[in-house]
Amino acid sequence: MVFAKLPILSPLPLPEATVEVDRAARKGWVLYQVRPGDTLAGIAARFGVDPRHIQWSSGLKDDRLQVGQELRIPLVAAEEREPRVPPGVEVYRVRPGDTLASLAQRYGLSPLDLVSANPSLESLDRLVAGSVIYIPKGAKGLLVSLPEGETLVDLAGRFGLSPVAVARANGIQDPTELRPGDLVLLPGIRARTTYQRLLAKQEEERQARLEAERRRQEEERRLAEERRRQEALRQARLRQAQAPKPQVRRVSYQEGGLRWPLSGFRITTYFGQRGAFQRFHTGIDLAAPYGTPIAAAKSGQVEVAGWSALGYGFHVILDHGGGVETLYAHLSRIAVRPGEWVEAGQVIGYVGSTGWSTGPHLHFEVRVGGVPQNPLAYLP
Ligand SMILES: [Zn+2]
Numbered sequence: 001m002v003f004a005k006l007p008i009l010s011p012l013p014l015p016e017a018t019v020e021v022d023r024a025a026r027k028g029w030v031l032y033q034v035r036p037g038d039t040l041a042g043i044a045a046r047f048g049v050d051p052r053h054i055q056w057s058s059g060l061k062d063d064r065l066q067v068g069q070e071l072r073i074p075l076v077a078a079e080e081r082e083p084r085v086p087p088g089v090e091v092y093r094v095r096p097g098d099t100l101a102s103l104a105q106r107y108g109l110s111p112l113d114l115v116s117a118n119p120s121l122e123s124l125d126r127l128v129a130g131s132v133i134y135i136p137k138g139a140k141g142l143l144v145s146l147p148e149g150e151t152l153v154d155l156a157g158r159f160g161l162s163p164v165a166v167a168r169a170n171g172i173q174d175p176t177e178l179r180p181g182d183l184v185l186l187p188g189i190r191a192r193t194t195y196q197r198l199l200a201k202q203e204e205e206r207q208a209r210l211e212a213e214r215r216r217q218e219e220e221r222r223l224a225e226e227r228r229r230q231e232a233l234r235q236a237r238l239r240q241a242q243a244p245k246p247q248v249r250r251v252s253y254q255e256g257g258l259r260w261p262l263s264g265f266r267i268t269t270y271f272g273q274r275g276a277f278q279r280f281h282t283g284i285d286l287a288a289p290y291g292t293p294i295a296a297a298k299s300g301q302v303e304v305a306g307w308s309a310l311g312y313g314f315h316v317i318l319d320h321g322g323g324v325e326t327l328y329a330h331l332s333r334i335a336v337r338p339g340e341w342v343e344a345g346q347v348i349g350y351v352g353s354t355g356w357s358t359g360p361h362l363h364f365e366v367r368v369g370g371v372p373q374n375p376l377a378y379l380p
Contacts, residue, residue, distance in 0.1 A: 029057070029072055029073065029074055029075060030047070030072075030073045030075060031070055031071070031072060031073075032047075032070070032071045032073055033068060033069070033070055033071075034065045034066060034067055034068060034069040034070075034071060035067060036067050038065055038067075039063070039065065040054060040055065040060075040063040040065055041063070043071065043073070047073050047075070049073060049074060049075070050148070050149065050180075051063065052149070053073075053074050054071055054072070054073050054074070057072040057073070057074050058070075058071045058072045058073075083145060083179075083181040083182045083183055084178065084179070084182040084183060085134070085183050086143075086169070086170040086171060086183060086184065086185045087138070087170075087171040088136065088137050088138030088139060088171075088185075089117065089134050089135065089136055089137065089138075089143065089183065089185065090134070090135040090137055091132055091134060091135075092132065092133045092134070092135050093130060093131075093132060094127045094128060094129050094130060094131050094132070094133055095129060096129045098127050098129070098133075099124075099125060099127060100114055100115070100121070100124045100125075100127060100133075101124075103127075103133060103135070107135050107137070109135070109136070109140075111124070111195065112190055112191070112192065112195045113136060113140045113190075114133070114135070114136075115191050115194055115195040115198060116136075116140065116141060116142050116143065116189070116190045116191040116194075116195070117133075117134040117135065117136045117140075117141075117142075117143040117185075118133055118134055118143070119142060119143070119144065119191040119194045121194070121198060123198065123201065123202070123205075124198045124199065124201075124202045125202060125205065134183070136185065139169050139185060139187045140187070140188075140190075141169065141185045141186045141187040141188055141189050141190075142159070142185070142186040142189035142190065142191055143183055143184070143185050143186075144183070144184055144186065145180075145181050145182065145183055145184070146178050146179070146180050146181065146182045146183075146184050147180060148180040148181075149180070150180070151175060151176075151178070152166060152167060152170075152172070152175040152178050152184060153175060155184055155186070156186070159186050159189050161186060161187070161188075161189070163175065165187060166184065166185075166186060166187070169185050169186075169187040170184055170185055257298075257378060257379075257380065258297035258298050258326065258366065258375070258378045258379055259295070259297055259298070259344055259345065259379075259380065260295075260297070260379055260380070261286070261294050261295050261296070261297050261326075261328060261362060261364055262286050262288050262292060262294060262295070262351070262362060263295075264288060264292070265286035265287060265288045265292075265362070266286070266287045266288075267284055267285065267286060267287075268285045268286070268287045268361060269281055269284065269285040270284055270376075271283060271284050271372075271373075271374040271375060271376065272374065282365055282372035283327065283329075283363050283364050283365035283366070283372065283375060284363075284364055284374075284375050284376065285361045285362070285363050285364075286361060286362045286364060287359070287360070287361045288351045288360065288361065288362060289351065289360060290332060290350075290351060290352060290353070290360040291332060291333075291350050291351060291352075292350065292351040292360075292362075293347045293349075293350055293351075294316075294328050294331065294347065294348055294349045294350060294351060294362055295344075295345045295346060295347055295348070296318055296326075296342045296343065296344055296345065296346050296348050297318070297326045297344070297364075297366075297378075297379075298318070298320045298324075298326065298344050299320070299341075299342060299343045299344045300318040300319050300320035300321065300326075300341075300342065301318065301319045301339065301340070301341055301342075302316060302317075302318060302319075302336045302337060302338050302339060302340045302341075302342060302348070303317040303318060303319040303325065303338065304316065304317035304338060305317075305334050305336050305337055305338050305340075305348075306334070306338070307354075308329070308355060311355045311356035312327070312329035312330065312355050312356075312363065313329060313330045313331065313352070313353075313354025313355025313356070313357060314329075314330070314331040314332070314333070314334050314349070314352065314354045314355070315327060315328060315329040315330070315331060315355070316328045316331065316334060316336060316348050316349055318342065318348070323368055323369045323370075324366070324367070324368055325366075325367040325368075325370075326364070326365065326366055326367075327363075327364070327365035327366075327367065328348065328349060328362060328363075328364060329355060329362070329363035329364075329365070330351075330352055330353055330354050330355050330357040330360075330361060330362065330363055331349040331350060331351065331352050331354060331362075332349075332350045332351060332352025332353070332354065332360075333349055333350045333352065334348070334349045335347050335348055335349050335350070336348045336349070366378050
């Protein structure tokens with residue numbers, strides 16, 4: 001997880017903690033003596049009032065000030081006051097699960113009506129629980145707050161409406177009772193552009209969600225594919241380790257059948273399997289106790305009886321004629337000599353672990369035309 005580095009906040013300039021009031025005037029007013037560097041806007045901002053109100057109450061012709069001059073500052077504008085909401089507009093607190101569409105449906109409004117009454121909405125989908133949505137129950141129109149320094153007449157003019165019509169729609173007798181921040185319904189004006197923008201944004205977000213979902217599914221597919229691949233690999237390794245008996249093509253005894261060279265044994269490695277010393281096992285390994293007698297698998301002539309530099313250790317090769325040979329390896333002792341004729345079942349040596357071997361066993365090979373064959377195909 002990555003943690004975003006938080007920006008270090010620089011200390012905000014402290015507001016002037018105290019406002020020196022030279023001497024009290026009438027209730028609701030302060031008298032202020034202009035000091036060097038003062039501006040009307042600065043003083044107005046400091047007292048939280050409209051500069052024009054200071055201008056009017058102090059009888060100023062313009063905003064030029066003289067040091068030492070006395071200003072009458074009306075404090076009425078500074079008092080905290082809830083913004084006025086026009087009659088017929090309900091203030092609705094968003095509950096979890098509310099959407100603009102569900103609210104529009106509940107109040108029998110079009111989404112455009114709702115957006116027009118809430119032109120500062122940021123999204124059609126995400127309504128913040130606890131936030132305020134204005135529901136126009138009477139006249140529909142654009143609901144805006146009266147900007148600082150603007151009157152209802154200015155506002156109406158800006159939208160090409162008659163001030164009288166606007167005042168009537170807002171239940172106002174005296175336009176001067178409105179304060180900056182108060183909500184004004186501009187009848188018949190629709191926040192089409194805002195709505196279009198929000199619709200476009202909604203579509204954009206929908207596309208983004210679809211794209212994210214598509215990517216997620218793709219990633220899931222990729223992971224599933226990877227898991228399948230790993231599982232197949234694991235199964236393959238397992239099969240290899242378990243060494244299932246390879247398919248054996250049976251050759252009838254008449255075709256050159258052999259007899260088992262040992263009477264008691266356990267097959268530890270099959271033909272073709274990866275062996276301890278070979279990539280491809282050219283015979284079968286028959287585990288048996290050290291010194292177990294080894295019988296000739298078929299009658300024939302001893303072709304080799306001796307030591308092998310190729311890892312067979314002490315070994316015997318019998319030639320059975322017709323290009324068929326058998327090989328017996330890792331013997332502890334050899335009981336025949338090269339050139340000697342042996343009958344099937346005759347002892348030719350004893351089990352050992354000479355050459356490349358990890359324990360007493362007989363490595364038994366069948367070769368036809370010099371090529372190792374699967375001995376099981378020739379054995380009963
Ligand atoms: Zn072997």
